[in-house]
Each structure stands twice: as C-alpha cells, then as structure tokens.
Amino acid sequence: xxSHKVWANHSLENFYYITILRDPVSRYLSEWRHVxxxxxxxxxxxxxxxxxxxxxxxxxxYTGDDWSGCSLQEFxxxxxxxxxxxxxxxxxxxxxxxxxxxSVMPEEQRNKVLxxxxxxxxxxxxxxxxxEFQRKTQYLFEKTFNMNFISPFTQYNSTRASSVExxxxxxxxxxxxxxxxxxxxxxxxDLFLQRYQYMRQKEHQEARRKRQExxxxxxxxxxxxxxxxxxxxxxxxxxxxxxxxxx
Numbered sequence: 178x179x180s181h182k183v184w185a186n187h188s189l190e191n192f193y194y195i196t197i198l199r200d201p202v203s204r205y206l207s208e209w210r211h212v213x214x215x216x217x218x219x220x221x222x223x224x225x226x227x228x229x230x231x232x233x234x235x236x237x238x239y240t241g242d243d244w245s246g247c248s249l250q251e252f253x254x255x256x257x258x259x260x261x262x263x264x265x266x267x268x269x270x271x272x273x274x275x276x277x278x279x280s281v282m283p284e285e286q287r288n289k290v291l292x293x294x295x296x297x298x299x300x301x302x303x304x305x306x307x308x309e310f311q312r313k314t315q316y317l318f319e320k321t322f323n324m325n326f327i328s329p330f331t332q333y334n335s336t337r338a339s340s341v342e343x344x345x346x347x348x349x350x351x352x353x354x355x356x357x358x359x360x361x362x363x364x365x366x367d368l369f370l371q372r373y374q375y376m377r378q379k380e381h382q383e384a385r386r387k388r389q390e391x392x393x394x395x396x397x398x399x400x401x402x403x404x405x406x407x408x409x410x411x412x413x414x415x416x417x418x419x420x421x422x423x424x
Contacts, residue, residue: 193322198249198264198365201358202310202351206341210411215245218259223278234277235259249343253350262291262357269294292357296364307366313373320376413418 199207205306222229228244238244238255259266267273269291282290299305304321306314311330319325352359 179358184384195304195306195318196268196299197306197308197314198299198362199252201264201355202348203308204358205351205355206249206343209247209249209312210341212244212252212260213247215243217243220273223277224338225271228276230277234279249328249347253354257356261354265291265295265361268298268361286320288357291315292360295357295361297363299365300368305316305369307369310369310373313369317376320380348356359383 222236234256238252238258239247244252252260271277271291273290273294274287279287281359283285302319308314311332315326315330
C-alpha cells in the first residue's frame with residue numbers, strides 16, 4: 178500500500194513528513210487484491226480546500242457496501258478508480274488543479290501540474306524510502322535521523338501482488354493507467370539512490386577523518402614517549418656523572 182506519515186522528534190520538537198513508495202504495478206495489484214477482499218476507503222474524506230468532493234466529481238466504482246470479488250478487469254475498467262496514479266495524487270497539492278473538479282483545466286495540463294507538485298514535495302521530504310530497497314531504506318532513515326532500528330529490515334519479494342500472474346498486455350495497461358506514478362517512481366528511484374550514495378560517501382569521509390585523527394594522536398603519543406625516554410636517559414647520564422665527580 179501507499180501512505181505518508183508525519184514523524185515527530187519530540188526531543189527537538191521538529192516534525193518531518195516521510196513516505197514509502199512502491200513499484201506502481203505491484204502497488205496497483207496489491208490494492209486490487211485488498212479491495213477484492215472487501216476493503217473500502219469510505220473513511221477517507223478526500224477533503225481538499227476545505228471540502229469533500231461531490232458525487233459528481235468523484236463517482237463510486239461500485240454499488241452496495243463494497244467492491245469485494247471484483248475482477249482485475251473490472252478494477253481497471255472503472256474510470257473513477259482512485260487506485261490510478263494514487264501515489265502522485267497523495268503526494269501532490271490537489272488545490273493547484275481545482276481538487277477533484279476535472280473541468281478546471283485540460284487533462285494534459287492537470288497531469289503535468291500534479292506530477293511536478295508530487296516530485297517537488299517528495300524532494301522536500303526529509304526522508305522517503307522504496308519498498309524494493311529495504312536495507313537501503315533502513316540505512317537512510319538511520320543516518321537521516323541519527324537513530325538505529327533494533328533489527329534489520331527484511332526484503333520480502335514474495336507478496337500477494339507478486340503472486341498475481343498477468344500477461345504483458347495487462348501489465349502495459351496497468352502502466353498506462355498509472356503513467357504518472359511510473360514517471361514519479363523513476364524520479365524517486367534516481368533521487369533515492371543519489372541520497373544513498375551521498376550518505377555512504379559522507380560516512381566514508383567521516384571514517385577516514387577519524388582514522389587520520391587517530392593516527393595523528395598515535396604519532397603524538399609516540400613522539401611524547403620518545404621525548405620522555407630521551408629526557409630520562411639524559412637525567413640518568415647526568416646523575417651518573419655527578420656520582421663520578423663526587424668520587
């Protein structure tokens with residue numbers, strides 16, 4: 178599924194938006210299976226600019242209590258299905274396009290505004306992760322917030338979505354229905370890997386700096402010990418000479 182959270186660091190009284198993105202095709206299939214089992218989004222108010230959309234602006238894909246048992250074909254055929262491009266819609270500022278009113282601007286312009294807004298908001302987030310890179314996601318979270326998880330993240334490649342076998346034509350249609358999410362995900366993957374590489378380089382530079390400091394401290398200690406040894410030797414020689422002179 179897709180969600181974004183507000184994570185609070187109470188010690189610093191700061192709040193950060195974070196999110197986890199998923200491959201659009203896998204995410205879409207996962208939501209279909211979730212809906213097929215009886216899940217609905219009735220509790221979601223979809224409030225935008227202070228109001229919820231009308232039934233004309235956001236028609237339902239089903240009649241009755243839920244859409245349980247719907248086929249993948251039915252799921253794809255509904256033109257009002259909020260599963261389409263869900264990640265872009267949830268990351269973007271809908272007020273820029275008139276919320277759920279599709280008559281405010283041409284579709285092509287609306288799509289561009291939504292995608293640009295989603296990319297900008299994602300870039301400004303303190304942290305985001307990708308489900309296909311669990312370990313890297315954990316690493317970035319820990320380095321970003323200076324926290325450590327008790328146990329490492331596990332990469333699960335076997336999911337309900339992965340168990341769904343679809344042909345190439347169906348996959349292409351899902352990608353077409355989620356073309357904004359596909360473009361956002363490509364952007365997110367590139368940005369994610371850039372952040373990961375930057376953090377790894379920063380860690381290596383810090384480790385190198387610490388090693389250099391340790392070597393410097395060790396050299397200073399060794400020089401100090403040699404100096405002490407020379408001073409002790411000089412004192413011993415002087416004391417021995419005094420004893421000989423006294424004789």
